[in-house]
Amino acid sequence: MHFGLSETQQAIKNSARQFLTAECPMAGVRRLMETETAFDNALWSKFAEQGWTGIIFPEKYDGFGLGMVEMAAALEEMGRALVPGPFISTVLLAGTLLDHAGSDEQKRKYLGAICRGEARSTLALLERSASWDFEAVQLEATVQLETTPGAGYLLNGEKLFVDDAGIADFLLVAARIEGELALLLVPGDAPGLEKMATPGVDLTRRLYRVSFTNVAAPVESLLARGERARQALEAALDVACLGLVAEMVGGIQSLLDLTVAYAKTRKQFGRPIGAFQAVQHQCADMLVLLEGSRSALYYAAWALGENDPAARTAISVAKAYASEAYRDAGNKSIQVQGGMGFTWENDAHLYYRRAKASEIAFGDAAYHRERIAQSLIDGQPSRNQVSVAAD
């Protein structure tokens, strides 16, 4: 048994840190967050050169073919550097949806473009109900008569909390066709599609309201319907949630590092404030939160990579824990840094903002605890719960 990164996995993590230190320093993050889309095409091309935009996808589609643990290691570093932009929406959400539900032709065209770094995308899932439950998907895709030119579907409705829609070359839309859950691919510039920014607390990622007014989608834009669509969505949310938790772990690490550095140098009463136990204990608690989140993350990544039936619950455990841990770590970091921590110039608030957005995305702690309760209380117990090591 080895619970930790292998040499190769560690090398991926180290090179990601080195790369991001050089290419995406905090000054760059601050510059990007002042822009309209928080997106930098030149930086994105460098991500593609690193192989990140195709990290978990088959080489056949120009992907890099790595596993979930490698993905988590790279994302931990992205979260540490607070990388702005559409990585999770494009690569983890849209990429995984295409990988699971796309035809070979759709994968060549769209997944290939994502892997090569040529296209940005996102998933449009939530609506007014703001529910992660697929039953809440109401957006109607009406079947057009085949005699109609460009026959296919007409989309009408509205999507909320769509990450990075403003820069998406195409959107994957969860809709209902004849009452059945479906996934459709819609170009970002489709007539009748309107994207309006809905500014949130996280300055490094943009959320949008996307409205659909008679948006025409041809037959070949359909990825999947029914059970296949549901499974692809579940798979994509699992992968994206895992990647998000990895970013959150990196974020907590960064908060801990900057807080400890401050506590060692800031002097009051003639001593570094880190010599006071009231301050030490806040820092110690941050480490406890960090390492717990990290253990849960890499276990979930390993389980998902092994197709272990316990993987979904493991992801929920990681997301439930990290959601509260990242927020708490932000609180402690700002508290320890006192007035300095409350200034715009201090980086703590950028992480504190990201922590809030991350806590909400793909279901908050309460949502994931209910998912856990369903397996713990209502039956379907996942195996391997008493043992420390996997079966």
Added chain:
Amino acid sequence: MDLNLNPQETKFRGQLRAWLQSNVPEDWETHRLRDSMEDRFQFLRAWQKRVYEAGWAGVAWPQEYGGRGASLMEQVIFTQEMAAAGAPPLANILGLALIGPTIIAYGTEAQKKRYLANILSGDEIWCQGFSEPNAGSDLAGLRTEALLDGDHFVVNGQKVWNSYGWAADWCALVTRSDPGSEKHKGLTYLLVDMRSPGVEVRPLRQLTGESEFTELFFRDVRVPAENVLGAVGDGWNVALGTLAHERATLGVSAQIAMRRQLDRLVELSREMRRNSHRASDEPLVRQKLAQAYVENEILRLNQMRAVSKIIQTGAPGPEGSILKIGWSEANQRFQATAQEILGPYAQLTGASDLAIDNGAWSYSYLRARGNTIEAGTSEIQRNIIGQHVLGLPKSY
């Protein structure tokens, strides 16, 4: 990352499972709930003897001292499988988890031969003499003196909070051998025969009403100089070794025990009523049970990572404080959750025939209160993390 067992570990687990299936005593539950503490201990001592004779005690200890010579991973599998089979714990817990490993690390060849096999068989039960009335969290302030007189140390002083002091044949005793010394210097770690003249054991009644712990009084107790573990004057480092094992290992059994209680609580929540429906259908109850599960998983996974790190680096590090804070505080939250879910029944003790599970829940609620104090308070653990892991300046 690879959490799969290797073929050797799989084989070990298979053999152990088979042995446990035909050897776990069926009447353990009855003894656990009905016996006095002393009778229960005798039962566990007999069980340990059986485990030892079948070759399962000291899984990762060297074969030449009576162990199995297997890996640390197999030791962890042993702990898990024992719990999964509902097997009783082994009686000589401090000898097995803390003092034996310290003797393996610091002992002379003669000491290893003399003590280790008897720890494994349960023939000699051990206790720890560390804390004193005026040296608790500030352990380095201990005053029990050991003065060299010829080839013996003469020990005078008082120790407190000795688990199993009432059953122990031997005591791992930290003393001040250099009378003028301060703090960590001038300490010596002695292995003391509890039957030596001048040793007095007094039960210490604790908040739960039981006397798990004792006070130990030493009056001119003569201890042969050959019973020094490690070097004279280096007792602090030897003691730190014991404390590191304490923090790193107690968590495994605590996590598994909590998980078994959680499964039972889930079962009970299906029978309890809340707001005219099943408690297990109440959203708040579901959230709390799930949160207990989350916290238990974090303990399990942190522990697994720590074991993996020990396998790679050889010794438990100061990160063990994360585990200690983890299991102790998680257990207190979990017991509070259990009390809420079980409602008015939760408070009943085993003396009432209405108590759920013979009063196990009210007992574990009270007992958990000690968790954040024993084996180093949460405050001390946070100091260790702050100063030894994060490198913050010393506060004392």
